[in-house]
Amino acid sequence: xxxxxxxxxxxxxxxxxxxxxxxxxxxxxxxxxxxxxxxxxxxxxxxxxxxxxxxxxxxxxxxxxxxxxxxxxxxxxxxxxxxxxxxxxxxxxxxxxxxxxxxxxxxxxxxxxxxxxxxxxxxxxxxxxxxxxxxxxxxxxxxxxxxxxxxxxxxxxxxxxxxxxxxxxxxxxxxxxxxxxxxxxxxxxxxxxxxxxxxxxxxxxxxxxxxxxxxxxxxxxxxxxxxxxxxxxxxxxxxxxxxxxxxxxxxxxxxxxxxxxxxxxxxxxxxxxxxxxxxxxxxxxxxxxxxxxxxxxxxxxxxxxxxxxxxxxxxxxxxxxxxxxxxxxxxxxxxxxxxxxxxxxx
Amino acid sequence: xxxxxxxxxxxxxxxxxxxxxxxxxxxxxxxxxxxxxxxxxxxxxxxxxxxxxxxxxxxxxxxxxxxxxxxxxxxxxxxxxxxxxxxxxxxxxxxxxxxxxxxxxxxxxxxxxxxxxxxxxxxxxxxxxxxxxxxxxxxxxxxxxxxxxxxxxxxxxxxxxxxxxxxxxxxxxxxxxxxxxxxxxxxxxxxxxxxxxxxxxxxxxxxxxxxxxxxxxxxxxxxxxxxxxxxxxxxxxxxxxxxxxxxxxxxxxxxxxxxxxxxxxxxxxxxxxxxxxxxxxxxxxxxxxxxxxxxxxxxxxxxxxxxxxxxxxxxxxxxxx
Numbered sequence: 055x056x057x058x059x060x061x062x063x064x065x066x067x068x069x070x071x072x073x074x075x076x077x078x079x080x081x082x083x084x085x086x087x088x089x090x091x092x093x094x095x096x097x098x099x100x101x102x103x104x105x106x107x108x109x110x111x112x113x114x115x116x117x118x119x120x121x122x123x124x125x126x127x128x129x130x131x132x133x134x135x136x137x138x139x140x141x142x143x144x145x146x147x148x149x150x151x152x153x154x155x156x157x158x159x160x161x162x163x164x165x166x167x168x169x170x171x172x173x174x175x176x177x178x179x180x181x182x183x184x185x186x187x188x189x190x191x192x193x194x195x196x197x198x199x200x201x202x203x204x205x206x207x208x209x210x211x212x213x214x215x216x217x218x219x220x221x222x223x224x225x226x227x228x229x230x231x232x233x234x235x236x237x238x239x240x241x242x243x244x245x246x247x248x249x250x251x252x253x254x255x256x257x258x259x260x261x262x263x264x265x266x267x268x269x270x271x272x273x274x275x276x277x278x279x280x281x282x283x284x285x286x287x288x289x290x291x292x293x294x295x296x297x298x299x300x301x302x303x304x305x306x307x308x309x310x311x312x313x314x315x316x317x318x319x320x321x322x323x324x325x326x327x328x329x330x331x332x333x334x335x336x337x338x339x340x341x342x343x344x345x346x347x348x349x350x351x352x353x354x355x356x357x358x359x360x361x362x363x364x365x366x367x368x369x370x371x372x373x374x375x376x377x378x379x380x381x382x383x384x385x386x387x388x389x390x391x392x393x394x395x396x397x398x399x400x
Numbered sequence: 401x402x403x404x405x406x407x408x409x410x411x412x413x414x415x416x417x418x419x420x421x422x423x424x425x426x427x428x429x430x431x432x433x434x435x436x437x438x439x440x441x442x443x444x445x446x447x448x449x450x451x452x453x454x455x456x457x458x459x460x461x462x463x464x465x466x467x468x469x470x471x472x473x474x475x476x477x478x479x480x481x482x483x484x485x486x487x488x489x490x491x492x493x494x495x496x497x498x499x500x501x502x503x504x505x506x507x508x509x510x511x512x513x514x515x516x517x518x519x520x521x522x523x524x525x526x527x528x529x530x531x532x533x534x535x536x537x538x539x540x541x542x543x544x545x546x547x548x549x550x551x552x553x554x555x556x557x558x559x560x561x562x563x564x565x566x567x568x569x570x571x572x573x574x575x576x577x578x579x580x581x582x583x584x585x586x587x588x589x590x591x592x593x594x595x596x597x598x599x600x601x602x603x604x605x606x607x608x609x610x611x612x613x614x615x616x617x618x619x620x621x622x623x624x625x626x627x628x629x630x631x632x633x634x635x636x637x638x639x640x641x642x643x644x645x646x647x648x649x650x651x652x653x654x655x656x657x658x659x660x661x662x663x664x665x666x667x668x669x670x671x672x673x674x675x676x677x678x679x680x681x682x683x684x685x686x687x688x689x690x691x692x693x694x695x696x697x698x699x700x701x702x703x704x705x706x707x708x709x710x711x712x713x714x715x716x717x718x719x720x721x
Contacts, residue, residue, distance in 0.1 A: 138512075139512075140510075140511035140512045141511075143511065143538065147437075150437075189537075214511075215508065216508065216510050216618070217618045264674070268667065268673070268674075268675055270405040270406065270502055270504055270667070271405070271406075271436055271438075271502045271503055271504075272405065272406035272436065272502040273405065273406045273502070327436050327437040327438050327439065327503065328437050328438070328439055328465060328466075328534075329439060329511070330439040330441075330442070330505045330508040
């Protein structure tokens with residue numbers, strides 16, 4: 055594992071950047087030159103070696119810094135992690151899923167030894183060692199969902215399945231694209247998606263819910279979502295909007311390449327065995343426009359996608375006011391030549 | 401996402417005659433590894449090669465969900481059925497290799513419940529065995545009312561009574577014992593969830609009694625797998641695949657589609673999960689809707705069919721498959 059965990063920040067001086075290797079493996083979310091909502095699900099099976107799909111839970115060069123950032127967010131606002139009482143079992147399911155996967159797929163960094171319900175967990179990058187009793191909360195420093203998601207990149211929502219619907223009854227949400235767990239907690243699938251424009255009319259959520267309720271154990275699924283973020287800020291939360299929202303008014307043609315980031319969510323879906331709940335990890339990847347422009351295919355395509363995006367979607371994703379600056383910047387990379395199929399870099 | 405849940409290659413580890421009608425089969429993984437943990441109420445779909453006929457039947461997992469060394473099912477012999485239970489009774493022996501699906505739960509506990517009130521009839525006891533084991537481990541509050549014809553057919557009654565004592569209530573039809581449901585429902589604490597699994601008539605009785613007593617629909621849970629009913633043979637055209645085929649008297653539409661080599665989605669194969677829902681492109685005749693999935697309005701519209709249990713009578717049926 056020739057990977058060095060970077061010491062970097064996602065606030066104040068914003069020292070985050072992607073190494074050339076991280077740029078090459080970035081999950082660029084556009085398989086074609088235009089974008090409209092779709093359910094775009096596929097089985098979450100191991101993908102191309104080196105890609106973010108290779109492992110069940112991708113661990114990359116930003117791991118240690120992202121976990122440090124999560125701890126800071128939680129210290130300032132503990133309500134970013136909540137679990138209703140009936141979701142504790144789902145938390146144990148998630149802990150088992152992640153520990154098993156990481157120990158199996160990254161044996162140099164993680165180790166899990168099980169002796170009946172006595173478990174011994176080692177997380178070398180974060181220098182954590184813990185012996186605990188599975189299903190006994192008193193043997194961990196915090197609840198099982200919080201424990202494992204403090205050690206795993208990406209946000210997590212645990213959804214209870216009942217009454218022909220999914221209910222957002224637990225989660226760890228510190229790297230979100232402007233939504234709030236504290237606000238959504240206890241809502242059902244249609245309620246928490248209510249603000250999304252255009253998609254309801256297209257029956258997208260009805261179809262998506264049906265699909266998700268049928269995600270089976272042993273057959274996880276995945277999809278992409280995306281938005282734009284100014285500066286490499288992981289915590290673009292409604293709670294902190296007064297701190298980061300005004301940055302939207304500071305974008306200029308001179309700084310757009312450095313400050314504007316494509317924000318991609320790799321969303322995965324796992325049926326949890328003991329609780330029958332659905333785990334929904336939302337992994338955030340950031341790439342600044344300048345970094346993205348090192349891949350000519352992606353820069354050409356992103357120009358066309360943003361240029362042709364309906365204004366309702368640009369407004370919902372929060373960049374309508376900056377769309378002209380972004381399109382002008384990206385236009386310099388678009389010579390009009392065709393792009394190759396699929397989203398992998400050329 | 402067709403082809404049901406992911407598969408597990410298993411070996412039959414143990415076959416036990418529980419009583420005159422019920423036999424228990426225990427499966428372990430062929431590779432010796434652990435089974436996935438599961439949630440109480442889950443079922444597995446057992447694949448059978450019945451002398452050339454492919455059968456896939458759902459059976460509730462009845463073991464302790466925390467026990468990952470193997471899965472157990474209990475199968476009631478149905479002499480008048482299509483043959484799945486007879487195959488499991490007559491041909492399955494220890495050491496045999498079989499394939500079962502990952503667990504799927506269409507009858508999950510609502511873990512918010514302050515109390516779980518369970519009504520079982522006959523073989524309908526099986527999902528409750530797993531749910532009770534899970535609730536006992538979690539410290540959940542439950543109460544079981546279990547009706548069978550007589551003590552000899554009261555599978556697992558003694559074990560349940562020995563382990564859980566006063567939380568288990570047994571009723572025997574031959575002794576004239578009846579669950580006094582209205583009084584039982586009237587005495588439950590607020591936040592109780594009601595679960596029923598058993599014969600069709602019992603499910604209807606429990607649901608309607610709870611309904612008229614004002615129980616919220618969301619607090620009443622039931623599970624009923626249907627066996628595909630036989631009927632007259634009929635022809636169907638699969639538009640997307642460009643095939644026309646005949647569905648036999650004892651064959652389901654889904655089985656006929658699969659036998660023709662067309663990949664079709666399914667999960668429970670008992671009219672409950674909704675996964676095999678298929679668009680009807682043309683229908684000159686009557687669809688015999690036998691499922692629990694489509695709404696009455698959808699059934700009346702004639703634009704959807706659940707091929708796992710539903711049939712057709714008439715001149716022509718065209719499906720988008």
